[in-house]
Amino acid sequence: MIRVLIAEDQGMLRGALGSLLDFEEDIEIVGEASNGKDALDMILKLQPDICLLDIEMPFMSGLEVAEEVKRRNISCKIIILTTFGRPGYFEQAVKVGVQGYMLKDGSIEELAESIRSVMKGKREFAPELIFGSIQEDNPLTKREQTVLSLASQGKTSKEISSELYLSHGTIRNYMSEIIDKLGVKNRTEAVTVAKENGWI
Amino acid sequence: MIRVLIAEDQGMLRGALGSLLDFEEDIEIVGEASNGKDALDMILKLQPDICLLDIEMPFMSGLEVAEEVKRRNISCKIIILTTFGRPGYFEQAVKVGVQGYMLKDGSIEELAESIRSVMKGKREFAPELIFGSIQEDNPLTKREQTVLSLASQGKTSKEISSELYLSHGTIRNYMSEIIDKLGVKNRTEAVTVAKENGWI
DNA sequence: AAATACTAATGACAATTGTCATTCTAATTA
């Protein structure tokens, strides 16, 4: 029997996932969490074999939970279950060392198969992510990402410059370059586009 | 037997919803669509009693499908099924004349109950929407939301003004008011904050 | 009937933003 914990903030999917996975005769749902903090608590208390983690959840993201589980050297295996193959998320998840990364586009049967596979010690990643069809890579350099990310918080070029110990003009050059690279009109649209693509 | 069509673009939820609703002995799933266009085609072809419609779908939104169904005077009843906190949608759905508006936060049992209730001729709206009133905590007026939403697409004040047939100065006044209301520094941060809160 | 909120407008001002040309260094790649 594979003991599974589900962490997903959308009630309907959480419930449905719970019911349907529980129908599988080799899988047992030991708990359901609706946010990251509860998920971490329940992992510690219930010691499940596998935890399914959504990324965007209140209080603590799935990636933060995964990081904490790995940091504390807990044996629970982690499968990230998320809507989008945001390249940033996927990269981070791999870096943290999760055992699986699946998309909510697949079927529950596929998910059950992945759970069994991970239980056997394998790693399971959604093929869409590996063969990079979604993975449009980030056209922005590290520096540009930093600058745009600060701009998204409403910081002016001058404020960004003093925060990064760079000149005012440099920041404006970077911003101009960012706008050009993303093919947008101004910093506001740049933030929108970069966020949609998971580039910042 | 209540004949139900499901239109939902997220594969996992669509499949789960299909399986679990089909378990109910008085409900029959006659079809599943993954986008708005397919949903409309299937409504015409299969003539279900009730159609569950997600809002954010490719090609045609659930609200557009609902509008078309009502416009053509098709007898199929519509239940909108969507994620919490997206402003404007609820109002628009009521205006179109849908029979139900439920949140993906609830359970499948609740959804099944709503389907039965709608089948009997009642209208079912998620209580969170009626009481909790999502629009209430949105500090922005209709006009301000429109302006900020256009700004988030990178439009300049001048472009927004000509799109809304207002003067350039008026848009800048609105933007100034928006920035003040949200307690932010500029339009870029205003977009970030408003999006995080689901206000635009 | 009076007060309030929303919509809309004008003009003026200072600050911020975006663009361009041009230069320089360090690191990487062909």
Place this chain on the structure above:
DNA sequence: TAATTAGAATGACAATTGTCATTAGTATTT
């Protein structure tokens, strides 16, 4: 080795942005 890329800077220019004071019509509340 030569070429390219990332990072950093300067100065100048025009356009855009944000603020403020002030006015006004229309609805809705009190």
